[in-house]
Amino acid sequence: ASPARLALKGDLLDFTATPRWARVDDPAVRFRPDHWLLIEDGRIVGAQAHDPGEGWVREDHGGRLILPGFVDTHVHSPQLDVIASYGTELLDWLNTYTFPAEQRYMDPEVARYGADRFLDALLAHGTTSAVVYPTVHKVSADALFDAAAERGMRLITGKVLMDRNAPEGLRDDVVQAERDCLDLIARHHGRARLAYAVTVRFAPTSTPAQLAMAGALCRADASLYMQTHVAENRGEVEWVAQLFPEARSYLDVYDRVGLLHPRAVLAHGIWLDDEDRRVLARTGAHIAHCPSSNLFLGSGLFDWPGALEAGVRVSAASDVGGGTSLSAQRTLADGYKVQALGGQRLTAWAGLHAATRGAAEALGLSEELGHFGVATLADVCIWDWAAGPVAEARMDLARDPHERAFAWMTLSDDRNLVASYVAGELRYRRP
Ligand code: GUN
Ligand code: ZN
Structure with a gap:
């Protein structure tokens, strides 16, 4: 069973609304690097920059990406x-x-x-x-x-x-x-x-x-x-x-x-x-x-x-x-290419939103999942930003959050996955 109070540290990325098409600097993007995501009894109860302390089972994934499942x-x-x-x-x-x-x-x-x-x-x-x-x-x-x-x-x-x-x-x-x-x-x-x-x-x-x-x-x-x-x-x-x-x-x-x-x-x-x-x-x-x-x-x-x-x-x-x-990232990387063939550009924000909060909203489930809002169930995944030397070098050169998220969406897949939590329960961990 999962601990009653679980805190996961990493670069938290989710959406508070729908990012506009083709905008790389949209306020709907919530990127909180090096933050603790706080989970109590399977639900998200908050996020903060400082260590929550002794009362929490803490997992430090500093330098990794944490996304809604x-x-x-x-x-x-x-x-x-x-x-x-x-x-x-x-x-x-x-x-x-x-x-x-x-x-x-x-x-x-x-x-x-x-x-x-x-x-x-x-x-x-x-x-x-x-x-x-x-x-x-x-x-x-x-x-x-x-x-x-x-x-x-x-x-x-x-x-x-x-x-x-x-x-x-x-x-x-x-x-x-x-x-x-x-x-x-x-x-x-x-x-x-x-x-x-x-x-x-x-x-x-x-x-x-x-x-x-x-x-x-x-x-x-x-x-x-x-x-x-x-x-x-x-x-x-x-x-x-x-x-x-x-x-x-x-x-x-x-x-x-x-x-x-x-x-x-x-x-x-x-x-x-x-x-x-x-x-x-x-x-x-x-x-x-x-x-x-x-x-x-x-x-x-x-x-x-x-x-x-x-x-x-x-x-x-x-x-x-x-x-x-x-892999959602493989799907979205193909999504980018489909739009490119149509003369359009899919941002990492529009893509990742469509596979998280956007999907939850379309299904009428955004009070339950798809983002890190308080009281949602903690369906959360932890990812390496890079798998292998090519992606590592590319990540090091990324200058802003969108460039980094876009390179991740384009280059990553299931090899990058570290752990999956469902309602706060660990359901997958990389062997
Ligand atoms: N249309 C009807 N059945 C199917 C299916 O199984 N896959 C896809 N892609 N299209 C379908
Ligand atoms: Zn189908």
């Missing part, structure tokens, strides 16, 4: 098994690699082992909360919920809904799926730090009847999350237009059945138009931007500032196994 707003637990699979784009990749890997999760042993391995991998990458896709199998959602509760993690997930255009062993049906959702909601939603997400894989794998059922679940309980994919790939967008000729756009398929609301997380959103962005802003649904996946699957370049200008919230996500790393 990262929040991965879109990731597929069973797809760790197909990460880095060669040579196809979305629809081919699903059929060739992903669906066969997901079929194995009908086995409760595989589901349980997979959930443990996945959450331990998140913690070993400095990610302490996530919005996760398991598989269509109820047992895969149960296993993730139980494994997250054991670790004290904030986890949002739900069994995947898919009743067409998927192989044998990966399809449900409307009646059984609704029953499974209601049972999972009753047993897990609101237990410990768990929340249920109505999880529509994407429009092509659900019948209109199943989409209507999913919308009805959301309407019946506004505390439920919803997650799905939207407008990721051009071939996918064309397919949706054929399957749903009555819809104005891909996004409209979801809007018509009531799936867009403030707790809706939509992955990708690359191929949206202005009207779609207005709908997202109006409904409060948010985009989980997955740059690593978008580059790896050749899906396209997301217009991040365009979304922000339209009033759409954006978080950053790995989308493993379409994405090639669970």
Whole structure:
């Protein structure tokens, strides 16, 4: 068990608000070098420059970076098994690699082992909360919920809904799926730090009847999350237009059945138009931007500032196994490159915010996590500023906090992680 009073010393970095796009000197950035972060009974109670003294278990990480744990707003637990699979784009990749890997999760042993391995991998990458896709199998959602509760993690997930255009062993049906959702909601939603997400894989794998059922679940309980994919790939967008000729756009398929609301997380959103962005802003649904996946699957370049200008919230996500790393820094380094290809620049502040406080706000969780505000749960990670001589030399030359944070975001990964705490409990320490 964790000590009742724990103090962690290092360079504290978090955000008090949303840093403006392209601003490197924004007052929303709170950088407190060489400070003590004070944690009591799992919650943050303050931060100060002076040593808190004898009454505290003190860990001195002077010269290291201390950040809120990262929040991965879109990731597929069973797809760790197909990460880095060669040579196809979305629809081919699903059929060739992903669906066969997901079929194995009908086995409760595989589901349980997979959930443990996945959450331990998140913690070993400095990610302490996530919005996760398991598989269509109820047992895969149960296993993730139980494994997250054991670790004290904030986890949002739900069994995947898919009743067409998927192989044998990966399809449900409307009646059984609704029953499974209601049972999972009753047993897990609101237990410990768990929340249920109505999880529509994407429009092509659900019948209109199943989409209507999913919308009805959301309407019946506004505390439920919803997650799905939207407008990721051009071939996918064309397919949706054929399957749903009555819809104005891909996004409209979801809007018509009531799936867009403030707790809706939509992955990708690359191929949206202005009207779609207005709908997202109006409904409060948010985009989980997955740059690593978008580059790896050749899906396209997301217009991040365009979304922000339209009033759409954006978080950053790995989308493993379409994405090639669970590391938030690798995701954000790819995010920078995606914006560079669009003639834009992602600051370290905008990037790190989107993976911490920005994600927490988009999920309605900023009173619980995502920053070092007093009374939040202490989901905290400790990082080396540099791993290896190249990064060390670069860090020594960084002249100001943004330059340092940007070099860190661009050069670091899970090798830099020293320790992860979840609600003040040590859940990972580098061997
Ligand atoms: N669209 C539907 N399913 C998936 C998936 O598993 N990964 C990604 N990246 N896109 C999807
Ligand atoms: Zn995905």
